[in-house]
Amino acid sequence: MSGTDTESDNETFMQDAKGVSVSDIPSEFSTKRDDEDIRVYAAISFAFLLIIVGIPLWWKTTEVYRVHVPYGRIDDLKEAELMFPISVTILTQNSDRSNTIVQHLSNTSLSAGIINVRYRTDGIVDLDRVLTSPSLLELDSSDLFPNLSSHIYLLEVPGMLRFTVKDVVVGRKRVIYFSENASVETLSAVINQWIIRSKALFQTKAVIEAPNEWSRDKTGRRRMPPASQYDIMFSMVHPEPEKRDVKWNIREAISNHFGSLLTYLSPIISFHIKSQWLYSVRLEAHPRQVQEESHTWYSLPEDVLPHIITPLEKKLGSGVSEHPTIQLVLYIPPCQISPLYITSSRQNVLPSTAFLSPRWGGVQIFNPSQNLCGNVDKESSWLDSEIIMNTFKMQLKLLIGIPELEKIEGVEQLPLPASGIRDWELDSLMRIRATEHLISARITLKSLAQLLDEISNIVINDEVGDKIWEAILKFHESADQILQHNLMEGYNLSKQAFLAAETAFSDPSLLALLYFPEDQKYAVYIPLFLPVMIPVLMSLKSIRSWWVTGSVQTGEKEKAE
């Protein structure tokens, strides 16, 4: 290496000297030798430009732009702890009973490695308020305890028989009321099956991590896929507007009956609402007529329901929005097949008017009064918003991932609040969604990192780099917030992490240079550079021989002197 350095130093010096004073050098050498020198100097300068300047410049300019990707930190996400702490406070009149309950609960609850339940018995409750309260509903709406997420209170209410015959009543916030007679088994069933749902949480995690071994539970299949926002499309399907005049102020119905639900959900899920009337669109089904003693109605067997949605979907037009759309369809059957009910061939199942399709939306049939048929402009043609909207609310609740509650003997719930969702249900939803977000963000980043690591000529632009960092940081922040009982912050951060990871993964720039792999780079440039490089490389040989003979001659001359 050092030899080359001195050589090029020499060259520069000589080149400088050349222009000014070649002719001034005393003509000790022959003219032939002078010409040779000039030729060699030129060759040296070409070689210098090409090898020292040209190649690095070419290398630099054709380099693929790649932001640093923190591979190590992406690997570390696997070790990041994801643990949902839940605090359950048990308050009874008698500390022995409290301890028995705690003992039983901690034995029966499954932590599933992702939930950490802490039981406490040391809360304070204003017993006077409990005893003087006229009803459980009133007690529940008063702020007996701080209503914090993931803090559940089990409160023994002395003399609960004056309110209800059931032993356990689940409140609308995060309090469960139980009587002195309530059994520990019932309490643990309520806590495990309704409130904590550790099994569902575990399954959500497992299904993303090992899809070959696990499959989603029923709620998981029904839940809309995670997204930044959802569209809700209300469609009023009215096949015979000319025969039956119905009026419905959808805007007012949404704000009166749907508003509280949307407001309640707004910190965690955002919705964009649209509505449309579709006239002269029919369901592609042929209902059966049912004759009963006083009246006739039409039956739509549940078996045909799956075949109704696909043709209907074409008319609904959901393909344009960039967000997933939840379809809520109100169908007003034509007069000749009205009233219409969905029936089941199974025993003990009552006719219904509503059904839903997981991850798609819900449909409900609304039968306005028969005497509207053929009459136009009647006062009674206004539809009952409350009934319609309550069904839609129930469908929406199921579709966003709040499961229906399976029956537990001796347990009842207080009536739903105006929003339709209980606070503890929301906690459970946020836990499941946060798990889903974080685990899939991790899987996405891992796959992306592997891709970027293995294929070295993919451009990684600043945007992708930023999103990868954002996803990693938000992932950790989210896990921290969840660990500190800040479930809502944790949930929102997990959503940001998920969206950042998705954006990074699906960035279109990652496929932009697909057709310019490394070997093609040489294929393009070698034909360009080779014709230039060959004479230059050949000249290196003559430079070398010139150098050798030159130094020999100088040596001889020195010896002679």
Next chain:
Amino acid sequence: MKGDPNVLYLTILLCLVNLCFCERGIDSRIPEGFQKGTHTNNWAVLVDTSRFWFNYRHVANVLSIYRSVKRLGIPDSQIILMVADDMPCNLRNPRPATVFNNANEHINVYGDDVEVDYRGYEASTLLVTVENFLRLLIGRLPPGTPRSKQLLSDEGSNVLVYLTGHGGDGFLKFQDSEEISSQELADAVEQMWQKRRYNEMFFVIDTCQASSMYDKMYSPNVLAVASSLVGEDSLSHHVDPAIGVYIIDRYTYYALDFLERVEPDSRKTLGEFLKVCPKRLCISTVGVRRDLFRRNPDKVLITDFFGAVRPVEVVAGMDTNWPIKADGALQNSSMDTSRNFKKTAQTAVKYVYAPQFPSTL
């Protein structure tokens, strides 16, 4: 691919047996002896990669499969159709807006409503190119792509991928200008698996040397069938003199013949589909790759890939004008009917086709 009219008579046997129209109700139970699929939804990506009028048959191929999956219940929003050229409206087409699967013009595979998602080569953003195909599979489409043109599959999706066009050893040519290599396809599938974009995948490849396309695949739960082995040409079925070109390829001709006899509640298996075109009919050898697939194809219903699942749950309404006295038991309960129903056109009229796969062509 070459047309080979000399061997057409071999089809007689199959076509004589094929048309059996028996009345059946919808029975959505999983029959005895079948392995239940774990999928929750179905997607189909159907790709025709070649353009120009003389490649009419490739459009007929892809539309044949499109027709079948749509008839068996996959909604248009879950079918991604890439057609590289516009045969129905080509000026040389003597019957505009039709594409037929045989010279007798019995099945117009173009149908009444075809929704093409990725088109030929006119100026538009969604062309049939290797890049767009890969973007579609992996989900790396430019922002603003309509949802109906995206593959929004998830870890519960069974994805059917049908490829037709001109292939060679290890590549499939797109539009005469570029090609996708089998390695690129295999890597895209692996990334789909990592990103949980499918539950099971079924590749049907009808090109020359088609089996070279699946050789490099290494991701789990992939089943692939190819119309020809490496070194073999895949042949076309017959020429329609009215159109003047070969109108369908052998493999797809017999696949459509099979699929036309599948109903949403049929118990035909994937194993039967894999044997749909024996060597005496196809002339080329049909290749199958099943080592990545966990289930036994002989016990998998064909509708697991060619049909669609539309689970439905009946929710107890809160209707007041009830014909039967409702008690409070219905409140807050929903009954589950999410058995996997398959779509069917349940009409009283029985439609009977004239022989769709005539034996004398």
